[in-house]
Amino acid sequence: MATAMAAASPFLGRNSFHVRKTSFKRCHNSDIGFSIKAIFWGPRKAVEPTKLELSLGDFTLTDLGFKEDTTDFDKARKLSVCVVSSISEVSADEWDACSLDAAGPEKYNPFLTHGFLSSLEESGCAMKETGWVPQHIVARDDSDNVLGVVPLYLKSHSYGEYVFDHSWADAYYSYGARYYPKLQCCVPFTPVTGPRILVRNTNYSNQVFDILVSALVALTVKFQVSSLHITFPSADEWGKLKEKGFLQRIGMQYHWKNRNYKSFDEFLMDMKQSKRKNIRQERKKISVQNLTMRRLRGYEIKAKHWDTFYKFYRNTTDNKWGSAYLTRDFFHNMASKMGDQVLLVIAEEGDEFVAGALNLIGGDTLYGRLWGCLPQAYYPSLHFEACYYQAIEAAIELNLDKVEAGAQGEHKIQRGYLPVTTYSCHYILDDDFRKVISDFVVREKAQLELVMKLLQESGPFKDNVV
Numbered sequence: 001m002a003t004a005m006a007a008a009s010p011f012l013g014r015n016s017f018h019v020r021k022t023s024f025k026r027c028h029n030s031d032i033g034f035s036i037k038a039i040f041w042g043p044r045k046a047v048e049p050t051k052l053e054l055s056l057g058d059f060t061l062t063d064l065g066f067k068e069d070t071t072d073f074d075k076a077r078k079l080s081v082c083v084v085s086s087i088s089e090v091s092a093d094e095w096d097a098c099s100l101d102a103a104g105p106e107k108y109n110p111f112l113t114h115g116f117l118s119s120l121e122e123s124g125c126a127m128k129e130t131g132w133v134p135q136h137i138v139a140r141d142d143s144d145n146v147l148g149v150v151p152l153y154l155k156s157h158s159y160g161e162y163v164f165d166h167s168w169a170d171a172y173y174s175y176g177a178r179y180y181p182k183l184q185c186c187v188p189f190t191p192v193t194g195p196r197i198l199v200r201n202t203n204y205s206n207q208v209f210d211i212l213v214s215a216l217v218a219l220t221v222k223f224q225v226s227s228l229h230i231t232f233p234s235a236d237e238w239g240k241l242k243e244k245g246f247l248q249r250i251g252m253q254y255h256w257k258n259r260n261y262k263s264f265d266e267f268l269m270d271m272k273q274s275k276r277k278n279i280r281q282e283r284k285k286i287s288v289q290n291l292t293m294r295r296l297r298g299y300e301i302k303a304k305h306w307d308t309f310y311k312f313y314r315n316t317t318d319n320k321w322g323s324a325y326l327t328r329d330f331f332h333n334m335a336s337k338m339g340d341q342v343l344l345v346i347a348e349e350g351d352e353f354v355a356g357a358l359n360l361i362g363g364d365t366l367y368g369r370l371w372g373c374l375p376q377a378y379y380p381s382l383h384f385e386a387c388y389y390q391a392i393e394a395a396i397e398l399n400l401d402k403v404e405a406g407a408q409g410e411h412k413i414q415r416g417y418l419p420v421t422t423y424s425c426h427y428i429l430d431d432d433f434r435k436v437i438s439d440f441v442v443r444e445k446a447q448l449e450l451v452m453k454l455l456q457e458s459g460p461f462k463d464n465v466v
Contacts, residue, residue: 054083078142094146098198108363109194115337123330162191228427238423246425254417256403275460282381298340312372364401
């Protein structure tokens with residue numbers, strides 16, 4: 001053990017640590033005699049924790065008393081928890097039943113479905129070679145019914161998460177400690193809020209939830225990784241996980257709220273005059289450029305659309321991000337599984353498909369995800385039309401409560417998308433780093449709350465619009 005002092009960091013401050021390079025103070029003896037020493041992203045050889053099911057133990061569920069009309073799920077007494085290395089090891093019906101019960105039908109979240117998550121694995125997006133090793137947790141009762149699942153990945157980097165912890169990794173390495181690999185509970189490449197501990201609605205729901213959270217922590221200790229991160233959970237989960245020893249962190253996105261509008265013009269009437277005028281001018285530019293906007297859904301979206309949209313997506317990633325997380329096969333696979341939940345906004349110049357925006361439809365939300373256009377093409381205001389205004393029109397038409405337009409982008413505010421809080425939870429094994437990161441997230445939270453307050457106060461809506 002060695003005590004070290006580093007220069008002050010704008011993220012973590014100046015702190016001394018008792019560094020242990022190969023162990024963590026919070027770790028306890030494990031009945032699994034291994035740790036994950038390394039896992040590499042890319043062509044290097046990866047070390048997999050398990051190729052078979054890894055048991056995390058058997059548990060007894062407490063009988064809370066039942067009514068005469070209880071289901072077989074409610075009569076369960078034993079629970080077995082294990083790790084599986086692919087979502088294909090759980091049937092789509094069982095996974096989706098957990099997802100639907102966890103979110104509720106009115107808040108159905110398409111990104112938590114078996115169809116979406118399996119498309120990521122089957123198309124080579126979320127897999128060992130890309131630094132996303134699936135390690136999903138599954139809880140089955142003594143009748144082999146699935147009562148709970150958790151989407152979980154062993155990761156060798158922090159890309160595709162949208163909750164940024166690169167400064168944490170830098171701090172670890174500056175003290176000679178190892179931050180990667182880590183465990184990540186999330187929907188890969190998708191900054192969308194929703195439940196992460198997916199539990200069937202039974203008399204045992206609370207017990208199963210607690211067991212699954214304990215299993216997540218136990219797996220973190222067994223693998224001897226640096227940390228466990230649950231990103232974009234629901235606000236309810238965020239509160240519960242604080243009681244389980246997780247650090248709480250917040251973030252910010254920009255969402256559009258449907259105030260029972262009957263039309264886009266009715267929405268505009270809630271805006272300040274200058275903002276309303278700006279939006280109308282931006283929308284007029286579309287017709288002036290001889291562009292036609294269309295919204296395609298489900299079977300209306302053909303293979304040719306996806307092939308072209310993939311070119312748009314690669315144009316965006318090559319110019320903006322530098323690497324593409326998603327493959328061509330993902331779009332085809334996802335679309336075939338998700339049907340009418342997929343909404344593709346397309347822009348056409350004559351007969352040519354020149355730009356598009358991908359959305360998924362949830363129970364009460366339209367989720368805007370990806371945008372792209374032809375290489376070397378420039379159409380003023382088309383990005384705003386395809387991504388924001390068409391999404392608002394679709395949400396009004398479908399009677400949806402809100403539009404989530406993805407991460408970042410203060411330019412969304414003047415177009416009716418206001419800042420909202422997002423959440424993440426972090427379980428740090430090393431006590432010293434835990435204290436420092438805890439201080440950081442507290443200071444970060446205070447700053448973000450101030451920024452959000454200022455942005456809300458200077459919003460684009462009339463003063464009488466709540």
